[in-house]
Amino acid sequence: MISLPKEMKAVAFYTKGEPGLHTIPLPPLRPTHMLVKIHSVAVNPTDWKCALYGPPANPFCIVGCDYAGTVVEIGSEVTKPFKVGDRVYGCAHGSNQDEAYDGVFAEYAMVKGDLTMHAPPNVEFEDLCTIPLCAITAGQGLFQPGKGLGLSLPSEGKGKGEWLLIYGGSTTSGCLGIQFAKLAGYKVIVTCSPKNNELVKSRGADEVFDYNDPEWPAKVRKLTDDKLKNVWDTIYEAEKCCEALSSEDEGCHFASCLWTSEPFPRPGVKESNTLMYTMFGETFNKYDKEYPASKEDWEWSKMWMDFTEKLVAEGKIKPHPKRLENGGLEGILKGIQELKAEKVRGEKLVYQISENI
Incomplete structure (x- = not known):
């Protein structure tokens, strides 16, 4: 049996907009959750946004969503088969203002068991932690019925070569979206900075356009013979994306993982x-x-x-390029500021928190 400490270090905030490194009690085990010793985490834009704009739970919020680590305790209501010592990775509800212990930027994390994925033996923790949040984001936006575009699933492969535009193709969500969409049988157009052309092509993009080119929407319309019906936008540039869609509104669908208070342009x-x-x-x-x-x-x-767990284990989904940073939990605070300043492009900031146990 693993001996657990009574306290742990975590990146958390007690006051909105002020995340810091704190020592807090180890979280109690919840029936639907597992306690995981965290090895590696990846930083996402939502980490700084939620810490900046959202009030903390009582008395704090642990920051962080993407993790990889080792199972140390399993709740009684977890139905997915796990055992203590399993290597796992997944996405958690970081900075949850309704539950202090849902984040993963910590030495130990309380994660929802049935959403956790088994780690394949041939992929490192540092790569696996780049996948989960953006995998579910891509899944919701591209495939979930009634939520996003509702495209045919990768397991069905019924895309039949239909065009799909992914705006922001070099983001982690974009690169995973390309891979899922290709497995589903779609032809994928992406926008990105030219320096990331090789990255998106390596993930399966069929056509790539420079998002700085003011003519890219017209070029997409020409390429698709004015028949593009589906756009998934990872950054939110609705006006340009709508210009790329078919000039006939019927059947056209714009989906995004972001939104604005501005009126939708079309x-x-x-x-x-x-x-x-x-x-x-x-x-x-x-x-x-x-x-x-x-x-x-x-x-x-x-x-x-x-399904994502299966595809990763089969080598059909490639992790995003990572930038492995030093500093562990304390280093994450610098990484959050880098993301906020938009200094991270085409790669994921990853931090090692502990050695595997």
Whole structure:
């Protein structure tokens, strides 16, 4: 039996906008969760946004969503087969203002068991932690019925060569979206900076356009013979994306993992927005809004994470390029600021928290 400490270090905030390194009690085991000793974590834009704009839970919030590590305790209501000592990776509800212990930038983390993925033996923790959050983001935006575009699943392969545009193709979500969409049988157009052309092509992009080129929407319309019907935007550039869509509104669909208060530029086009945090099947508050628990999202997300686990194990999904940084938990604070300043492009910041046990 593993001997556990009573306290741990974690990146957390007691006051909105002020994350720091703190020593806090080890979280108590919840029935639907597992306690994981964290080995590696990846930093995402949502980490700094939630810490900046959201109030903490009582008395704090642990920051961080993407993790990889080792199972040390398993709750009684976890139905997915795990055992103590298993190597795992997944996505957690970091900076959850309704639950202090849901983040993973810590020496130990309490994670939802049935959404956790088994780590394949041939992929390192530092690579695996770049996948989960953006995998579910891509899954929701591209494939979840009634949420995003609702495309045919990769397991079905019924895309039949239909065009799909992914705006922001060199982001982690974009690169994973390319891979999932190609497995589903779609032809994928992406926008990105020219320096990332080789990256998106290595993930399967069929056509690449420079997002700085003001003519790219017209070029996409010409390429697709004015028949593009589906756009997934990872950055939110709705106006340009709508210009790239077919000039006929019928059947056109714009989906994004971000949104704005500005009016949607093309009312005749269907618009969808997704939020990763609905995957946990729990009521939560974020950005001054309450989101009700969704059993539908919970069940779909379990299926999608199991499916992602299988594809990664089979080598069909490549992790995002990583930049392995020094400093462990304390270093994450610098990484959060780098992301906030938009200094990270085409790669994922990854931090090692501990050695494997």
